């Protein structure tokens with residue numbers, strides 16, 4: 001089977017799974033803030049934990065273009081479960097891209113099957129955007145490192161067991177990034193969950209504080225085997241990460257449009273469907289235009305990524321525009337639904353709570369604008 005045929009088959013399988021398993025449970029699990037354990041088992045069967053891992057390590061090896069489509073289609077039904085495999089795959093990409101061959105063989109097949117799953121642990125209570133300001137220290141002790149410190153906001157922190165962990169092996173280094181080192185850390189003695197964080201949206205999925213207290217880790221878990229490369233490992237996956245967040249934003253923006261379009265034709269005021277009032281038509285037109293523009297930006301960034309071209313400008317534009325479109329479209333859908341938007345019987349209130357996260361994850365939208373401007377200047381010197 002050719003790669004195109006495999007991709008088409010994957011998309012078809014995902015569509016059927018979303019209709020049958022994801023859509024029907026979204027509201028109930030979101031409202032209860034309950035973890036969707038059954039979806040995790042189904043994701044293992046579908047191969048989602050290995051979606052972007054190379055076939056030589058047991059993954060599906062999907063292109064960024066296909067993967068972004070998978071993400072958008074699931075997010076259109078329910079954005080939250082995407083986080084279960086998305087940050088896991090960023091961890092896996094880090095090992096695949098920057099790990100030693102021994103690390104790839106040890107971890108990637110178990111990541112791909114979902115036997116070992118987890119995510120990316122960068123953020124700390126005092127440092128998010130300013131990643132180089134982290135305080136977690138890894139001190140060498142013979143053939144181990146001893147790690148102390150706290151991570152926060154870590155997706156899959158409660159139910160995941162393995163994390164790409166950013167530390168400082170030289171807290172005094174100048175520039176600061178030269179003292180940063182990344183490990184593949186599995187839960188064990190000295191590595192525990194502090195607390196699960198309660199959230200506005202993106203419910204059901206665990207976001208947690210992780211506490212490291214004299215956690216001992218073997219030196220062969222240092223990604224790539226060389227100290228001082230951790231910051232590069234952390235930012236190396238950001239282009240793909242941003243395309244993924246953009247795809248999640250696209251999914252929410254599409255869902256808000258679809259629901260608003262249907263409701264506007266059903267709801268009557270003053271003797272006609274509200275879709276016949278021009279004020280509502282203007283909203284629908286703008287929402288649909290935002291969806292199309294987001295889709296094209298996501299596709300363009302993913303296509304460039306797949307051809308190996310530099311795509312930081314494109315990925316940032318896609319992330320910025322699609323996430324802001326998710327926020328705007330969900331708010332506009334709230335207006336179209338009037339008072340009913342406030343009822344948990346409809347999904348639009350969930351889109352409205354889930355969308356703002358897309359403006360924060362993988363670099364805030366303020367930072368995306370800074371990146372876009374810097375790239376513009378670099379690519380167009382006066």
Ligand SMILES: Cc1cc2nc3c(=O)[nH]c(=O)nc-3n(C[C@H](O)[C@H](O)[C@H](O)COP(=O)(O)OP(=O)(O)OC[C@H]3O[C@@H](n4cnc5c(N)ncnc54)[C@H](O)[C@@H]3O)c2cc1C
Nearest residue numbers: 087120121122123127128129130153154155207364366367
């Ligand atoms: C639900 C959720 C899940 C998450 N999952 C993960 C995860 O799995 N792993 C992980 O490591 N992290 C995760 N995060 C953390 C996330 O990556 C950070 O919240 C994000 O990077 C922003 O950092 P901060 O919250 O510390 O904000 P800050 O860095 O304190 O920023 C606050 C504000 O200042 C602005 N700002 C900061 N610096 C600048 C600047 N130089 N120029 C202009 N504006 C600036 C920001 O844009 C923002 O508006 C998650 C967060 C959430 C909410």
